[in-house]
Amino acid sequence: MASLPLLKGQKALVTGANSGIGRATAIALGRVGADVVVNYVTGREAADEVVREIEGFGVRAYAHEADVSQEDQVCAMFARMAEEFGTIDVLVANAGLQRDAPSTDMTLDQWKKVLDVNLAGQFLCAREAAREFRRRGVVPEVSASAGKIICMSSVHQVIPWSGHVNYAASKGGVLMMMATLAQELAPHRIRVNAVAPGAIRTPINRSAWETPEAEEELLRLIPYRRVGDPEDIANAVAVLASDLMDYVVGSTLYVDGGMTLFPGFATGG
Incomplete structure (x- = not known):
């Protein structure tokens, strides 16, 4: 993505930002x-x-250790952000696991761990961000909205996934949580949306794409015939968080190469 001042002067928090999609997004x-x-x-x-790579763009950054499924750690993370940056304008609730x-x-325990991080963790972060957005309100010279929350979902919020019932349930929950938060917070000029990645080259799914045979099998599910890169998601998030998308509220942006187009039916099923 070219360097554009889409979020100049804004303060962002990206959870799970030291690898994969979170890293690229930060x-x-x-x-x-x-x-x-x-x-x-x-x-x-x-x-x-x-952090060092971000600082290379002439902006500020710092790393903060926190387990998003732990309420006290989430609250402490937002409190520190208020001290360091003064406020928050963009939350990307990305942290997740399988x-x-x-x-x-x-x-x-497997069920609870995934739901605690992927769903409860997003809720806790969204709650704290929304509290600050409502307290501060709109600052027109910064953004047209009081704040932006972007929930990282998955194509598996709508595509069942055998062997991953906890993950699919968590992302299905993200879909309805996001929409409900969007409905509740929109009157306060807070925009809540989601990005739903398809197959992306990240460490969490390395076995699905790291060999030519595995990648060819995966491409059967992707009409666009390429596996996504973390930057595909990161660029979508950056634009969605900007005022270019100010009228987008309560939507899920699928960034999946067409995976949700039911490619098995391309020839009539």
């Missing part, structure tokens, strides 16, 4: 002018590398 927001908090739960060195197993083998 860097993209810095490139378009935002100061960025790089949240991580493990991997401080990687988070510090992201704990895969067939449903008959899945433990309650």
Whole structure:
């Protein structure tokens, strides 16, 4: 993405920002002018590398360790951001994980861990961001809205995924959580939306694309015939967070190469 001042002077927080989609998103927001908090739960060195790359754009950044499923840690993270940056303008609730197993083998701990991070973690971050947005209101010289919340969902908010019932349930929950938050917060000029990635080259799904055979099998599900890169998602987030998309409220932007077009029916089923 070219360097454009889409978010100049704005303050952003990206959760799970030391690798994969979160890393690319934090860097993209810095490139378009935002100061960025790089949240991580493990991997401080990687988070510090992201911070250094963002600072190379002439903006501010720092890394903050916090488990988004823990309320006290989320509150402390937002409190520190208020001290360091004064406020928040953009939240990208990206942190997520998988704990895969067939449903008959899945433990309650596996179920709870995924729901706690992927769904409850997004809620806690969104709640804290919304509180600050409502307190501060619209600052016209910064943004047309009082704040932006972007929930990182997945094509699996609508596509069932055998062997991943906890993950699919968490992302289905993100869909309705996002829409309900959008409905509730829109009168306060707070924009809540989601980005739903398809198959992206990240460490979490390396086995699905790292060999030519695996990639060819994956491409059967992607009409556009390429696996996505983290930057595809990051660029979408950067534009969605900007005033170019000010009238977009309560929407999910699918960035999936057409995966949600039911490619199995392309020849009539």
